[in-house]
Amino acid sequence: MDFDVLVIGAGPGGYHAAIRAAQLGLKVACAEMDKVGGVCLNVGCIPTKALLHAGEQLAASRHAADFGLTFGETRMDISKLMGWKDGIVKKLTGGVSSLFKANKVTHLIGQASFVDANTVRVGDKTYTASSIIIATGSEPARLPGFDVDQDRVVDSTGALTITEVPERMLAIGGGVIGFEFAHVYTNLGSKVKVIEFLPNVIPGADADAVREFTKSMKKQGIEIATSTKANKLERKGNELHVEIENVQTGEKTTEVYDRVLVAVGRRPRTAGLNPEAAGVQVTDRGFITVDRQQRTNVPHIYAIGDVAGNPMLAHKAMKEGLVAAEVIAGKPAEQDAVAIPGVVYTSPELAWVGLTEAEAKEKGFQVKTGVFPLSASGRAMTLQSTDGFVKMVVEEGTDLLLGVHIVGPHASDLLGEAGLALEMAATATDIALTVHAHPTLGESVLEAAEAVHKQAIHIMNR
Amino acid sequence: RTDGRVLAVPAARQLARELGLDITQVPGSGPNGRVRVLDVHQHAAAQQQP
Numbered sequence: 001m002d003f004d005v006l007v008i009g010a011g012p013g014g015y016h017a018a019i020r021a022a023q024l025g026l027k028v029a030c031a032e033m034d035k036v037g038g039v040c041l042n043v044g045c046i047p048t049k050a051l052l053h054a055g056e057q058l059a060a061s062r063h064a065a066d067f068g069l070t071f072g073e074t075r076m077d078i079s080k081l082m083g084w085k086d087g088i089v090k091k092l093t094g095g096v097s098s099l100f101k102a103n104k105v106t107h108l109i110g111q112a113s114f115v116d117a118n119t120v121r122v123g124d125k126t127y128t129a130s131s132i133i134i135a136t137g138s139e140p141a142r143l144p145g146f147d148v149d150q151d152r153v154v155d156s157t158g159a160l161t162i163t164e165v166p167e168r169m170l171a172i173g174g175g176v177i178g179f180e181f182a183h184v185y186t187n188l189g190s191k192v193k194v195i196e197f198l199p200n201v202i203p204g205a206d207a208d209a210v211r212e213f214t215k216s217m218k219k220q221g222i223e224i225a226t227s228t229k230a231n232k233l234e235r236k237g238n239e240l241h242v243e244i245e246n247v248q249t250g251e252k253t254t255e256v257y258d259r260v261l262v263a264v265g266r267r268p269r270t271a272g273l274n275p276e277a278a279g280v281q282v283t284d285r286g287f288i289t290v291d292r293q294q295r296t297n298v299p300h301i302y303a304i305g306d307v308a309g310n311p312m313l314a315h316k317a318m319k320e321g322l323v324a325a326e327v328i329a330g331k332p333a334e335q336d337a338v339a340i341p342g343v344v345y346t347s348p349e350l351a352w353v354g355l356t357e358a359e360a361k362e363k364g365f366q367v368k369t370g371v372f373p374l375s376a377s378g379r380a381m382t383l384q385s386t387d388g389f390v391k392m393v394v395e396e397g398t399d400l401l402l403g404v405h406i407v408g409p410h411a412s413d414l415l416g417e418a419g420l421a422l423e424m425a426a427t428a429t430d431i432a433l434t435v436h437a438h439p440t441l442g443e444s445v446l447e448a449a450e451a452v453h454k455q456a457i458h459i460m461n462r
Numbered sequence: 463r464t465d466g467r468v469l470a471v472p473a474a475r476q477l478a479r480e481l482g483l484d485i486t487q488v489p490g491s492g493p494n495g496r497v498r499v500l501d502v503h504q505h506a507a508a509q510q511q512p
Contacts, residue, residue: 332479338467398494400469425469425496 003029005328006120006129008112008273011038013305013317014135015096017325022103024329029106029129031122036100036107037093039137039306040314043157046092048180049345050085051160055187056347059220063384076188078162085160112136114277117298131300131328134280134288135321136273138266138306143172145232146262152240153233153260156181165189166258170242172230173263174201176344181261182222183346193223193255195244197264200226202344204311206356206405208371208391213350213407216387233260268307292334294324302328316340338422339403343412348374348388351411353419354403357393366396370428370451372444374408376458379439385409390448392428399427404448410441417445428452470497477502483509 005021007014010032018030035042054076061074100107110123119128140155142148150158159181165188171178174196182192194201194217201224202210214224231243231252240257268286275282281297282288288296288303296303302324305317319337326333341353360367374380374388388408395402404418421431431449436442447456454461468475468485474497478485481502488505490497 332482333476334479336472336475400494423472425471425492425494427493430493 001118001130002127003027003106003129005029005131005133005325006031006127007133007135008120009038009135009137009305010036010096010107011135011137011305011317012040012314013137013321014038014133015099016318016321017133017135017302017304018105018321019099019103020322020325021328022105024325024331026325026329028104029108029127030100031108031110031112031120033109033111035093036096037089040317041092041096042089043160045314047085047089047160048156048177048184050088051081051162051184052180052345052347054081054084055184059187059347060384066384076165078165078188082162111272113272113274114280115274117278117301131302132278133294133321133324133328134270134273134275134296134301134303134307135305135317136269136307137317138312139269140262141265141267143230143262143264146172146230146260148262152235152238152258153262155262159184159261159263162188167191168257169193169259169261170195170230170240170255170257171261171263173261173265174198174224174226175263175265176202176342178261178263179217179222179344179346181263183217183220185259186221190259191221191223193225195225195228195230197229197247198226202350204342204356205344205350205352206391206393206403207358209350209352209356209389209405209407212387212389213344213346213348216348216407217346219387230260266306266312270307292336293327294320294335295327311340311342313340313342339419341415341419343415345412348385348408349411350407351415352403352405353415354401354422355393356403356405357391360393360395360402365402367402368394368396368452370394370448370453370456372447372451372456372459374441374444376447377439377441377444379441379443380408382439383409383441390414390444392431392445392448392452394428394452399429399452401426401428401431404445406445408441408444414442414445417442468497469494471499474499474502481506 004026005028007018007030021028108122113121148155169190169192171182171194174194182194186192227248234241245252290308294302304320306312323333339354344350370392372390375386380386391405393403428449436446450456
């Protein structure tokens with residue numbers, strides 16, 4: 001065998017698997033047909049966060065007059081913004097390459113395709129490996145009638161490249177990607193509308209948190225239409241005429257946009273992989289089913305990340321990569337995370353981990369909740385960001401923490417505490433008894449825990 | 463009820479796997495019966511004594 005482990009794909013899951021396997025003394029190769037870092041580093045997590053930060057700074061400059069800071073004319077040099085964003089991506093992907101070298105992971109360049117259960121063709125060479133990890137990721141789902149040209153009609157990749165700020169933009173899909181780009185473009189000056197087919201945006205998030213989140217998005221100028229779908233697109237010169245239908249009333253309207261973002265989901269990517277040659281089963285939706293050790297139906301072949309199922313999140317892929325590598329190295333690892341956090345990196349952010357109130361009730365828990373609004377947080381006031389709250393879902397009686405839902409600045413970072421609390425099987429009392437620094441946003445987590453017991457100090461307890 | 467969730471800290475879950483023990487069979491001494499690393503060690507020792 002040429003390698004102990006051959007990882008197919010160098011995204012978050014793939015490079016985590018490769019590096020951990022190498023740390024454990026295995027001879028590892030990682031095949032990548034595109035750029036190392038995968039979707040997350042190149043056209044996903046990282047570049048969108050860069051654009052979100054820049055947009056927020058622009059928006060913040062407009063609010064600085066509240067405390068007496070005024071500027072001349074604030075201008076955004078779009079080409080410079082693109083360069084800065086691309087520089088961050090380059091630095092991070094270069095970092096992954098360096099980590100491969102430092103860990104002696106062989107980087108194979110080319111499209112990988114199974115020849116048999118232990119042989120993979122990469123480009124025009126074939127390699128054998130005792131264990132193989134499939135980490136081929138996902139790609140944007142298509143919407144019939146909306147052909148993506150990455151110029152005027154874009155998917156999440158095309159939306160990252162901005163040459164001029166569109167006056168009117170339509171985001172089709174009220175999920176995480178749709179809202180993050182809606183927020184970027186709104187802050188850059190576009191008039192943005194988000195349409196969602198389902199009755200609610202950000203499926204999977206807590207209903208109260210979504211209500212608070214959409215309230216703030218609307219306040220910032222984003223138009224949101226739920227139970228709405230886009231039927232067809234017509235290009236008239238530089239204008240995009242989109243027929244939109246309310247699926248409840250059946251009412252149809254045609255609206256004009258300069259740019260349309262198609263963000264209706266992502267689909268697993270196995271094209272060209274030829275998993276059949278290895279006997280690996282793929283579901284009719286394109287996913288590769290795995291057990292808690294990330295094993296496919298072929299015991300020495302593993303699958304991780306987006307291709308192995310939802311939720312399609314980088315940190316889920318990373319964890320699964322570590323599990324697969326450790327199992328291959330003979331360790332008894334398994335994907336046993338209590339909860340996988342979810343985050344929308346808008347401003348305010350929407351972040352959650354664990355069960356929503358509805359999910360907890362569905363599962364038969366007697367539920368208690370505690371909510372602490374940021375309008376009562378001193379730190380939030382000093383940050384000019386009082387939209388949002390922390391909501392805690394707790395089991396009545398045992399006081400066991402079931403879920404934490406946060407809308408507010410740095411919600412993504414506050415989530416770390418909540419995730420640890422869930423893993424440690426903490427109770428609301430444990431959190432309430434933990435001294436949180438003052439003044440910080442993290443205190444809102446403490447106060448939400450206190451609110452569960454109707455003992456919050458900075459709000460009236462009802 | 464815990465919805466099948468084992469109230470055990472991550473390090474205890476990992477240790478139980480390494481020792482070949484079923485974490486759901488380890489009595490927990492922490493709050494709400496939470497299983498700690500020490501509980502796993504004690505359970506393992508008790509299993510070895512016939």
